[in-house]
Amino acid sequence: MIDLRSDTVTRPSPGMLEFMMKASVGDMIFGEDPMVNELEEMSASMFGMEAALYCPSGTMTNQIAIKAHTRPGDEVICSRLAHIYQFEGGGVAFNSGASVALIDSENGTFTAEDVEQYINNPNDCHKAYTRLVEVENTVNRGAGACWDFAELVRIRELCDRHGLGYHLDGARLFNAMTADGRKPEEYGALFDSVSICLSKGLGAPVGSVLLGNRDFIRQGQRIRKVLATL
Ligand SMILES: Cc1ncc(COP(=O)(O)O)c(C=O)c1O
Numbered sequence: 297m298i299d300l301r302s303d304t305v306t307r308p309s310p311g312m313l314e315f316m317m318k319a320s321v322g323d324m325i326f327g328e329d330p331m332v333n334e335l336e337e338m339s340a341s342m343f344g345m346e347a348a349l350y351c352p353s354g355t356m357t358n359q360i361a362i363k364a365h366t367r368p369g370d371e372v373i374c375s376r377l378a379h380i381y382q383f384e385g386g387g388v389a390f391n392s393g394a395s396v397a398l399i400d401s402e403n404g405t406f407t408a409e410d411v412e413q414y415i416n417n418p419n420d421c422h423k424a425y426t427r428l429v430e431v432e433n434t435v436n437r438g439a440g441a442c443w444d445f446a447e448l449v450r451i452r453e454l455c456d457r458h459g460l461g462y463h464l465d466g467a468r469l470f471n472a473m474t475a476d477g478r479k480p481e482e483y484g485a486l487f488d489s490v491s492i493c494l495s496k497g498l499g500a501p502v503g504s505v506l507l508g509n510r511d512f513i514r515q516g517q518r519i520r521k522v523l524a525t526l
Pocket residue numbers: 304352353354355356358379380432434435436465467468493495504
């Protein structure tokens with residue numbers, strides 16, 4: 297029987313298990329795990345981004361990104377359907393002390409005009425500082441909707457005008473790229489940070505990678521350490 301509850305319930309194949317048994321390993325925190333190093337370098341180079349961070353889950357890569365982009369009291373703009381809001385245990389508040397401004401739409405995609413309505417005036421002390429825009433591609437709760445790339449570019453321009461960070465939850469970005477024909481480096485050039493999951497459409501038993509610039513990933517290493525102790 298095929299279990300269709302989620303693409304995360306897959307089991308490693310015999311080939312994967314055999315590969316794992318033979319994998320060369322080392323201490324990742326000392327930067328001595330050759331396969332993790334190779335994976336991080338390969339992913340960063342594939343997306344044309346400076347650096348990458350391997351983590352056990354996509355929840356962790358998203359949460360690390362949000363924490364690195366924000367300070368307590370800041371606000372994150374995302375879809376009401378977003379995984380970071382619906383399915384990460386309230387982690388935006390728990391880990392980052394940030395609030396969310398939620399955009400309603402049928403499939404979890406939205407426009408730059410929608411985002412603009414939620415950007416707070418930084419000179420109004422009643423309002424949280426808007427700091428980050430988060431999008432998901434494809435959208436899990438949006439029945440796998442794939443974004444119009446041109447709209448993602450328009451939102452990038454808006455973020456630039458307002459000095460906002462731009463994070464992509466690309467848990468299923470490889471499915472999106474199959475649909476829209478875009479290349480990883482086009483996504484890498486557009487976002488400040490990208491989370492990709494190896495454990496979903498790509499079929500690996502576990503693992504996610506966070507991509508960003510060197511400084512961002514250095515901060516991410518520290519946050520990963522702290523989260524791992526919770
Ligand atoms: C869009 C999206 N982001 C993030 C995650 C989190 O991934 P993980 O289950 O590895 O924590 C999921 C999981 O299904 C997801 O669908």
